Amino acid sequence: MKHVLTCKHNLHCEKHMRTERPNDGRVVLVVDDEPQVRASLTRCLREDYQVLAADSAAAAFEILDRSPVDLILCDQLMPETSGVEFFARTRVTHPEAIRILITGYTDPEDMIRSINEAAVYQFIPKPWQPDHLLLTIKRALESRELARRHRFLSRELKFADDVLRRENDVLVRQLQDVYHFDRLVFVSDAMAQVCNLARKAAATDLPVLIQGETGTGKELMARAIHFFSRRNTFPFMAQNCGALPDDMLHSELFGHKRGAFTGAISDRLGLFPAADSGTVFLDEISEVSQSFQVSLLRFLQEGEVKPLGSDETRHCNLRIIAASNRPLKELVEQGKFRQDLYFRLRGFELQMPPLRERPDDIPLLAEHAARKYGETINRKIAGISSEALRLLRAHPFPGNVRELENEIRRMVALAEDGEFLSAKHMSPEFTCLSPDKADAAMAALLQGSRTLKQKVEALEAELVMQSLLRHRWNHSRAAKELGLSRVGLANKIKRYKLDQKQAQASRR
Numbered sequence: 001m002k003h004v005l006t007c008k009h010n011l012h013c014e015k016h017m018r019t020e021r022p023n024d025g026r027v028v029l030v031v032d033d034e035p036q037v038r039a040s041l042t043r044c045l046r047e048d049y050q051v052l053a054a055d056s057a058a059a060a061f062e063i064l065d066r067s068p069v070d071l072i073l074c075d076q077l078m079p080e081t082s083g084v085e086f087f088a089r090t091r092v093t094h095p096e097a098i099r100i101l102i103t104g105y106t107d108p109e110d111m112i113r114s115i116n117e118a119a120v121y122q123f124i125p126k127p128w129q130p131d132h133l134l135l136t137i138k139r140a141l142e143s144r145e146l147a148r149r150h151r152f153l154s155r156e157l158k159f160a161d162d163v164l165r166r167e168n169d170v171l172v173r174q175l176q177d178v179y180h181f182d183r184l185v186f187v188s189d190a191m192a193q194v195c196n197l198a199r200k201a202a203a204t205d206l207p208v209l210i211q212g213e214t215g216t217g218k219e220l221m222a223r224a225i226h227f228f229s230r231r232n233t234f235p236f237m238a239q240n241c242g243a244l245p246d247d248m249l250h251s252e253l254f255g256h257k258r259g260a261f262t263g264a265i266s267d268r269l270g271l272f273p274a275a276d277s278g279t280v281f282l283d284e285i286s287e288v289s290q291s292f293q294v295s296l297l298r299f300l301q302e303g304e305v306k307p308l309g310s311d312e313t314r315h316c317n318l319r320i321i322a323a324s325n326r327p328l329k330e331l332v333e334q335g336k337f338r339q340d341l342y343f344r345l346r347g348f349e350l351q352m353p354p355l356r357e358r359p360d361d362i363p364l365l366a367e368h369a370a371r372k373y374g375e376t377i378n379r380k381i382a383g384i385s386s387e388a389l390r391l392l393r394a395h396p397f398p399g400n401v402r403e404l405e406n407e408i409r410r411m412v413a414l415a416e417d418g419e420f421l422s423a424k425h426m427s428p429e430f431t432c433l434s435p436d437k438a439d440a441a442m443a444a445l446l447q448g449s450r451t452l453k454q455k456v457e458a459l460e461a462e463l464v465m466q467s468l469l470r471h472r473w474n475h476s477r478a479a480k481e482l483g484l485s486r487v488g489l490a491n492k493i494k495r496y497k498l499d500q501k502q503a504q505a506s507r508r
């Protein structure tokens with residue numbers, strides 16, 4: 001690009017000269033009252049820079065006011081004003097231009113004064129050497145460019161941070177509209193409906209049956225019902241019925257007499273008598289044997305407890321809350337659970353909705369968990385990035401709230417103090433199947449010149465793989481989601497040669 005440089009004060013060949021603008025287009029202004037010096041400096045620099053020249057400070061200001069200048073090269077000794085005085089003024093009027101002083105003196109005090117007053121970037125001693133001069137100018141422009149980029153990036157970073165903070169503020173405001181039922185937090189209508197029913201149940205003394213997938217908050221719900229009931233000043237005791245064989249469970253709940261069985265070295269008060277007037281939570285009720293179902297039914301009908309090895313019965317005033325991951329109705333239909341016990345247990349029946357059916361609760365529960373675990377390990381978490389929230393919302397959460405809590409706990413542990421939780425802190429299962437990546441994979445499959453059969457097969461392989469990834473390669477869950485038998489799924493895995501490690505690696 002040709003540029004016409006005009007300066008009425010220039011006395012030399014650079015006056016009104018046509019200069020080939022160099023590639024990077026950076027402009028150096030030479031200020032010196034000596035025509036020969038201006039000419040030789042111009043010759044030295046014009047290969048690399050666009051050079052403007054002025055014979056005095058006044059002429060230099062005219063140029064500076066008219067065109068942008070990246071660097072000023074000025075002689076210290078000039079008739080009207082010194083180089084340092086000129087630079088002290090340009091520091092105010094044109095602070096962005098780098099100032100380099102050419103001087104015959106190198107008195108240290110003068111140098112310090114000029115650095116302080118005029119922010120001179122560098123001194124070039126006379127007689128100046130072309131190589132040294134070119135290198136100094138190159139370095140000066142590079143460091144200014146770096147400083148400029150640094151300023152730009154800092155601003156961008158601050159801006160990005162502001163966006164995150166604003167998004168987070170919205171979330172915090174939403175958090176204030178959050179509903180609580182004891183320690184259960186939620187915003188979704190689905191949870192609000194269950195909790196409304198639970199409040200009604202709490203006001204009665206009827207047994208409650210809480211059903212729902214693992215990690216949906218059944219135990220938290222049972223505690224909430226106890227807390228909101230008139231029994232809340234009496235004990236709440238929980239027993240996992242799935243973990244014990246029959247006689248042990250009997251002994252745990254009803255107690256035993258010394259010598260009732262081998263190892264019963266003393267009397268034991270069971271959980272039922274110990275929780276008298278309070279609430280007993282029977283978790284995994286679907287797992288108890290038929291004979292234990294009979295004992296339990298008897299207790300529910302008569303309210304009486306007979307410890308193992310004892311002839312005496314004792315009356316216990318209890319509210320029973322039972323929980324199950326498996327739908328009891330189906331077990332009744334299959335003849336695996338007594339219908340009369342099922343009817344007894346379901347004074348109120350609460351169904352905890354899985355997390356994937358109430359995605360609005362995900363950001364809230366994630367924030368809640370981030371705060372909880374942040375406090376536990378004394379780490380300040382600034383919030384959760386919108387990208388991370390998007391990935392969390394897209395996840396199917398087979399392990400429900402417990403899985404979400406575990407993921408957030410891991411993210412909090414990986415984050416630095418004061419940092420936002422973001423996608424980089426997430427486990428591969430969450431990031432390997434982001435909706436964008438899944439869509440891109442689908443789109444790629446449908447392109448190209450394959451036959452219909454090949455495309456259908458590729459699509460099937462992709463859908464099976466996505467389901468497996470979503471369920472961390474758990475065959476039963478993926479088969480259920482896809483409506484296949486486990487054998488059917490295994491055949492497809494074999495046929496399409498699906499491999500967990502490869503699939504995860506390809507989605508990262």
Ligand SMILES: Nc1ncnc2c1ncn2[C@@H]1O[C@H](COP(=O)(O)OP(=O)(O)OP(=O)(O)O)[C@@H](O)[C@H]1O
Pocket residue numbers: 183184185186212213214215216217218219220221325365368401402405
């Ligand atoms: N709505 C909720 N608000 C806050 N925390 C929740 C909520 N739901 C579940 N949690 C948390 O999720 C975890 C699992 O909850 P809980 O043990 O009550 O589930 P569960 O349904 O009994 O699971 P499982 O069937 O595996 O026993 C707990 O740490 C609990 O605090």
Ligand SMILES: [Mg+2]
Pocket residue numbers: 218219283
């Ligand atoms: Mg539980």
